[in-house]
Amino acid sequence: MTSLSVEILAADAAEPITSAGNAQLGIAVLAGIAVIVLLITKFKLHAFLALTIGSLALGAFAGAPLADTIKSFSTGLGNTVAGVGVLIALGAILGKLLADSGGADQIVDTILAKTGKKGMPWAMVLIASVIGLPLFFEVGIVLLIPVVLMVAKRGNYSLMRIGIPALAGLSVMHGLIPPHPGPLVAIDAVGANLGVTLALGLVVAIPTVIIAGPVFSKYAARWVDIQAPEKMIPARPSADLEKRPGFGITVATILLPVVLMLVKALVDIVVDDPENGVQKVTDVIGSPLIALLAAVIVAMFTMGRAAGFTKEQLSSTVDRSLAPIAGILLIVGAGGGFKQTLIDIGVGQMILDFSKSWSIPALLLAWLIAVAIRLATGSATVATISAAGLVAPLAEGMSTGEVSLLVLAIGAGSLFFSHVNDAGFWLVKEYFGMNVGQTVKTWSVMETIISVVGIVFVLLLSLVL
Template structure:
């Protein structure tokens, strides 16, 4: 299914908590998002608090009783954290093991030793994409930026030629590939198949990152000729270690959860009989929880032990990995609460009702909604979870592949034109020592290219599968 039609059936939804009409619901949705944007941008309020207040404001503007609005928000927050909270925690632990053990440095050094000259931007895409699989975007930046700066400085490369491909690799992973929080929440909201979404996400990600990374970096290098900021050249994280895990073991550990989840998707396609033991086994080992848990346990032995970590050091690494994700968990949870408030107020059904007669692809509508929320809030994660809540009814009659493409359309839209209300914008600006204008011409344009290319590929795939 690629187009909305009059015959589309409405999704099964609970009775709305308000009797407001379409006009009032539309105003309430816009007002709720506006409150979130104002609190984040003008008053610099933490996104968790802004989403909480915005959800209650949405309920108030929609005429919902306050107690029901609170229940909707807390229900959405709880179900979202229950669904993805453990996965976020496991991903954070794996990322911390990767960084502290020197495994990330081992992969970086191995690839860079084999890449020279024109191959270097492609090597940076590969490094960032592989490392970006288990890491959050902000963590990936912190981990990769010292490498980017040292490569540019020692090899006398243009900072943009090295930096843009690395940022593109991280960003594409963040927006399109589970187990990152945004795609996971969208998968849960529209009831998509994780394995199929992962497989199609990789298919969309490869050309997107090539165009926005190595190819665009040539243009970005001409637009902005920025020197490497000396103050941002810290020592490598693993310089204190006497030993580091091997390249093969590190790579295998990082790719283990992806392989397990893809294996489950493949078995589902080939076997297609839930009663058979082989499918039941892969349903377990290919679930995100087991796949990431297995990678963490394997990582303790393949990353921590070779680095000489004692049991106490491994326990400390795990604990430190969990600390920084508290804010991420709360933001993702509050985004889920906002999403549930949208649904319970009837905004999602309103979008479905209004758009029935539109001659516009459902996937394009999902992309446009995510773009609008991204531009307004500055957060790819907030854009993903909010848009997923709004367009969830559109998935009611979709096939498995098109439901997965709906997730990818939302993810692609959530990456559109990062600007001054996005924390990632300021991270890139400060780490690369750029002005606001230079950041807009490089980072912001790169994000837009990813969004547009990925969105176009999703629409193209919807026509052929």
């Protein structure tokens, strides 16, 4: 099951596991988040344990039966690990092959040689945007992390100066640009034109990613001046390698899952027939699991064998790639469990109930609804699906351009202020070796900038359409 299907199932959850009113649910959400933050920052408890305890506290404050709370948390953890965990593992294997074979060195050396110090953040945001177009955010991170960390280390850059542009490129694609799954769901829900949405999405995305990426990274690097964590930096390959894989074949191998997923998205749009033979094939090879698995297998030849690895060395590389991500998997999984608990106690419906009485312009209403659901549930896709379903009737009578702007307003809102109930928050924190406060000051603020700048440009475009 892919991340998208997991989150769609979450969005379509059954009746809430508690009969608490909206006021009690609001208090429960604040209390649950406070427990997590307090346990991590004050008592230095491991994030996995803090998220687990925080989820139980959330259910207790909401008046949900303990058995139902445990079931919700376990379901969310299992779905997240099933949907994201396998992708993280495959990405880690690919990253280790990239590093051990010398392929990452080849990419980093080429980037450093071709790009000046001032141009490096711009190069990173461009690379991340290309890679992130058809990928889930988590997949894009595990593909980019080795390159980001090595560029920061070799070039002696602040990690935030390099990492924030890469994260911004991935996140903007995630929320605003079809054929990414989130925008596609919103396009279908409100009946928008895909081509028009893509064109307007690019108009909004380009200035948004510039402001949230290279521009904001200057300030993020001052606020959180850290270097790439040594434990996450791929080790330099041994000096006795026969040779390093070439730059072209290395980049092609990394982009293979991107291409496969993009082909699937394009075929789904052009053919749009689940019974068509070509679409059936691309649906399989373009799924995140198969696309990344194919890249790993190809990398064993284009990187491992090209560097002279024996079968034993390949096996050892795969084995050593998995140990460092055990803690990350548990933390990300627990974040998914907390998110599912939020959804199952009825927080999403609480937000929808409040939003029905808001009397404001349609585009701003769509953004605010998505923001509220994003803050409550931690899921950009759940926020997109729920908000799109609620505001879909508003699309009646709108022009083609206005309907597309409605999709973009929802997408921008779905990215607002990622925090402790978002699995992506923990993924960024662990990979970049930051504490909770540092992650909020960089990653969370960056997400908020994307969301606010995005809706500003959407509203400006609405004045001329």
